[in-house]
Amino acid sequence: MTKAEVSAYATRLGDDALILGQRLSEWCGHAPTIEVDLSLANLALDLIGQATHFLGVAGDSDQLAFHRDALDFSNCLLVEQPNGDFAQTIARQFLFSTFQELHLQALTSSKDERLAAIAAKAVKEVAYHRQLASDWVVRLGDGTEESKTRIEAALDWMWRFVDELFEMDELEMKLAKERVGVDKSTLRVEWDRRVDAVLAEGTLARPAPRRPVLGGRRGHHTEHLGHLLSQMQFLQRAYPGAVW
């Protein structure tokens, strides 16, 4: 493995966390209850912390967060999707956190000590994210008629971004082979099992398979990312070189 390869991989991990953290932070002050507001802020804080560490492996984390354009971001498409209603936020979180926990768990045995250490810390946080999101999927699924309709629609909306989570390319295959990275395709069986268990508890049907939307890892994002970045990067762009 080369330094550049590890950096590219760490950037993917960092970008996933950063973009989802940014999205979740949009809820702050606007959630359905104070308790939910506090929990979403907690998730956002954990993710921004993880982003800082993973991007730090690749370089200067602020430089990477605030000075790249969309083509150089390598997060998966799921995390950049807008918050939508609370059901969409929960569906996105549930699908991603279930994946992220498995990914980080496997990464704790990475031969790269930095990645292994960050993963070991982060996996504990993400286990809680997965639990929180799963509880809400069950509550919404087995709540009222309206909540069931909304969470079904939300899962259906997000489902086309699921396959990308497990997508492997040449870089990640190489790193997985060298036991620095993770072969994400091997996580799918367990992911399916966990997701199905929660859906069953929430009396929800699994959305039908569909043609996946891909491209995030290669910098080809949905239309939403550019807007997210223009907001997130505004001060750094308006005052080049300023220290905050």
Added chain:
Amino acid sequence: MYTTDLSGKDKKQPAPQTVEDPALLAAFEARVANDEFIEPKDWMPEAYRRTLVRQISQHAHSEIVGMLPEGNWITRAPSLRRKAILLAKVQDEGGHGLYLYSAAETLGTSREQMIEALHSGKAKYSTIFNYPTLTWADIGAIGWLVDGAAIMNQVPLQRTSYGPYARAMVRVCKEESFHQRQGYELTMALCAGSKEQKRMAQDALNRWWWPSLMMFGPPDDKSPNTEQSIRWRIKRETNDELRQKFVDVTVPQAEAIGLTVPDAALRWNEARGHYDFGEIDWEEFYAVVRGEGQVAKERMQARVKAWEDGAWVRDAAAAHAAKRAAAKIAAE
């Protein structure tokens, strides 16, 4: 954050007078005078209960509404460290709102009733949050000045007579003092930065200084409930005393980082051992209290929207909990 003392307002509509048992009242007054804590199950005069519900719920509302002006900058924070600090800070404010609503609930008013009173405009919250956050420097100014003023108000409340409120204040004060330092540190960084950053910091001080002084409430001669509240240990220092303390502490902090307090009349008075300062624009204060603050409508709109948009989520959680409870009973 803190709720402005708006107690003068209620004078217009005097609450129904309850005739209290003189023996119980005397025993209560004696306990309070002796600095004992009053607990939820203890007997208390109705007027004391009412005053506390009003004060604690105003305080809680202020924490929750106060999340909005700062929340306005979370997605635009200029570094990952600043983003995390701000997010954690705004989250702390939400936590304060939560303990304060819980403290008020021990007096027999539900959170829903209090939120309803906020949304209908019946309950007030601190006037300070009806000012807009226009630049990143406002985040520094709010931490430094607004949380700074809040600490002045709240430190004495750690010894307030109502136990649950006093205990909530102990935790709140620890966090607020951290926020105040973070806000000052943010402002310091701007003052050590470029010309544009320094201009931003000065502009924020210019806009937030007077509203911060207003946070202590009307002057003592126009604050009719102060005397009663001090006797009941609900308040421990007067509005003017606290305001003076705030000016005395804050002016040297501004000078230390090269900022100018926007008050031509400000000067050190050797004989008094305090700063003299200019006249506050009370007309503006009362206008903001009446709901005419620059972004008062936007703040309430945001709160009401969050509440209404979240109704189906709260309903779902309640329905699910009821189903679980029924299933558990059926299984037993």
